[in-house]
Amino acid sequence: MTAASRSPKDFFRPLALGAPAPLREIPARPSRAIHFFDPSNPKMAAKIPDMVGTVDVLLGNLEDAVKADNKEAARNGLVEIAQGTDFGPTQLWTRINALDSPWVLDDLTTLVPAIGDKLDVIMVPKVQGAEDIHYVDRLLAQLEAKAGLDKPILVHAILETARGVANVEEICGASPRMQGLSLGPADLAADRRMKTTRVGGGHPGYLVREDPPRVGGVANLEASRATYQQDLWHYTIARMVDACAMHGIYAYYGPFGDISDTTACEDQFRNAFLLGCVGTWSLHPKQIAIANKVFSPSVEDVAHARRVVAAMGDGTGAVMLDGKMEDDASLKQCLVMVELAEQLAAVDPELKKQYDAIGADSDEQEA
Ligand SMILES: CC(=O)SCCNC(=O)CCNC(=O)[C@H](O)C(C)(C)COP(=O)(O)OP(=O)(O)OC[C@H]1O[C@@H](n2cnc3c(N)ncnc32)[C@H](O)[C@@H]1OP(=O)(O)O
Ligand SMILES: O=CC(=O)O
Ligand SMILES: [Mg+2]
Numbered sequence: 001m002t003a004a005s006r007s008p009k010d011f012f013r014p015l016a017l018g019a020p021a022p023l024r025e026i027p028a029r030p031s032r033a034i035h036f037f038d039p040s041n042p043k044m045a046a047k048i049p050d051m052v053g054t055v056d057v058l059l060g061n062l063e064d065a066v067k068a069d070n071k072e073a074a075r076n077g078l079v080e081i082a083q084g085t086d087f088g089p090t091q092l093w094t095r096i097n098a099l100d101s102p103w104v105l106d107d108l109t110t111l112v113p114a115i116g117d118k119l120d121v122i123m124v125p126k127v128q129g130a131e132d133i134h135y136v137d138r139l140l141a142q143l144e145a146k147a148g149l150d151k152p153i154l155v156h157a158i159l160e161t162a163r164g165v166a167n168v169e170e171i172c173g174a175s176p177r178m179q180g181l182s183l184g185p186a187d188l189a190a191d192r193r194m195k196t197t198r199v200g201g202g203h204p205g206y207l208v209r210e211d212p213p214r215v216g217g218v219a220n221l222e223a224s225r226a227t228y229q230q231d232l233w234h235y236t237i238a239r240m241v242d243a244c245a246m247h248g249i250y251a252y253y254g255p256f257g258d259i260s261d262t263t264a265c266e267d268q269f270r271n272a273f274l275l276g277c278v279g280t281w282s283l284h285p286k287q288i289a290i291a292n293k294v295f296s297p298s299v300e301d302v303a304h305a306r307r308v309v310a311a312m313g314d315g316t317g318a319v320m321l322d323g324k325m326e327d328d329a330s331l332k333q334c335l336v337m338v339e340l341a342e343q344l345a346a347v348d349p350e351l352k353k354q355y356d357a358i359g360a361d362s363d364e365q366e367a
Contacts, residue, residue: 012176015138018145020152022176026249029091029120030056030347033282033291034182034252036095037061039077040070047285048081052090055288056279056347059093062107063125064187071103075110082115089347093156095123099132108136112143112153119153121179126187127157129167133174140177152177158254159240160184161191168239172247180250181240182281183272185233186257196232199257201268206230231271241276253280262290269294278340296351302341303358305334 012022034057037044048058060078062071082092094111097103111119124136133155140153155177159165165188172178185200196203207227212219237253244251253272256265269280269291279295282288297305308326311319318327345352 014145015141016145018148019141020144020150022152023154024176026154026179028250028278028343030344031091031250031252031279032056032295032344033288034059034093034279035282035285035288036065036255038066038070038074039081040066040074045077045081049085051285052085052087055090055282055292057091057093057121058087059095059123059281061095062103063095063097063101071097072106075103075107079110079114082118087118091120092118093121093123094119095125095158098126099124099135108139108143112140112149113147116144116147116149116153117151121154121156123156123158123182125158125184126160126164127171128161128163130170130174133157133171133178137175137177154179156180156182158182158184158187159236160187162188164188165236165239168243169246172243172249178247178249180252180278181244182252183233183236183240183254185236185254188236194232199255200233200253201256201258201261201264202229202232204229206232231268233268234271234275237272237275237277245276250279251277253277255281255283256287257283259284259286262286266290266294292348296344296348297337297341299354299358301337302355305337305341306358308334309338 012024014021033055035051035055036059037048039045039060039062051058060074060081062074062078066074078094092115094107096107096111108122111122122136122140124132127133136155140155144152155175156179157164157171159168159171159181160183164171168181172181183200186198188194189196189198207229209227210225212221212225213223214220233253237251240251251272253269256268258264265287272280273294277295280291282291308321308331311321312326312328312331315331316328318325320326341351341355345355
């Protein structure tokens with residue numbers, strides 16, 4: 001059954017008697033960095049309580065990167081951490097094992113009764129189509145009803161198979177629980193038979209080369225020519241962003257595995273931010289600061305956006321600002337920036353100070 005074949009009236013009905021009513025809108029909660037940790041790793045687990053408040057999302061990972069022998073310890077470790085921690089403004093997510101794995105049923109039937117009241121989002125890996133979301137949707141409704149939960153747990157799908165990419169729109173619209181999508185470049189590369197061996201990021205071989213110089217109309221093919229590395233993930237991220245925007249949910253970049261290359265990591269994150277993603281994964285504590293920086297609009301952009309909003313008055317017509325035309329459409333882009341800045345300032349006091357300071361600066365400029 002696809003979302004389209006479910007009656008519009010039924011779409012927002014709970015899928016089990018006693019389950020909480022699905023949300024009509026997915027809240028726009030800051031989620032610049034979704035920080036992964038392995039709850040079966042004692043060193044990582046010990047750090048989690050102190051990370052509350054320093055990152056928008058903490059995610060207890062149960063799937064890939066957790067050894068098969070540690071699956072149960074990771075699940076139980078996540079329960080222990082969640083029960084013993086006050087997460088305050090930080091969201092708690094988990095990534096469950098794949099739906100065809102021997103672990104996923106126990107993941108869901110253990111986590112929902114034990115910590116369902118604390119879990120904001122469940123990330124489902126290797127989603128192939130709407131049928132995967134429908135399965136999780138119904139099972140979650142049954143478990144929520146049994147556990148007496150009053151808030152539905154949201155679902156986030158990782159796009160990491162060719163079939164998942166082909167079905168991206170139906171995945172986003174499969175359930176009112178759908179919170180968003182992440183790119184899974186490592187599994188996706190394998191599934192597509194791409195010839196890479198990396199976890200996200202670019203590849204020096206994927207490039208375009210400038211034309212050869214011509215002398216008297218003849219191409220000099222011996223001359224050295226500049227090459228420009230291209231983004232392997234542009235097509236998939238653009239598709240994800242459109243599918244998410246169409247369904248009122250959120251798109252995220254995924255993992256960047258070269259932990260030491262903070263510059264390329266920042267570039268990859270920024271490409272995703274500019275294309276419309278709201279956040280990314282962080283695999284190592286040092287990627288949190290990169291994500292927070294990139295996925296928070298710059299002070300300059302917020303200042304400019306506020307000036308456009310002020311100059312556009314009732315929001316219609318066209319004005320000139322700094323030699324450029326601004327109208328209803330550029331105003332809408334500026335409102336995206338201003339609203340995001342407000343949401344982030346509400347959870348990030350340091351950012352609030354910076355945004356408030358430029359408010360004062362641009363007031364001075366106008367006066
Ligand atoms: C394709 C995919 O599916 S991607 C998603 C799945 N992968 C993951 O979730 C990977 C998560 N991250 C990790 O496993 C680790 O960061 C690794 C293996 C990449 C690197 O780990 P290390 O070699 O221990 O890194 P490093 O020595 O720099 O760690 C420094 C400290 O930070 C801790 N640390 C490392 N990563 C994390 C993390 N994600 N969360 C919390 N603490 C962490 C380490 O335990 C270490 O603690 P210590 O100072 O008490 O010894
Ligand atoms: O799960 C993430 C991926 O890149 O694969
Ligand atoms: Mg994967």
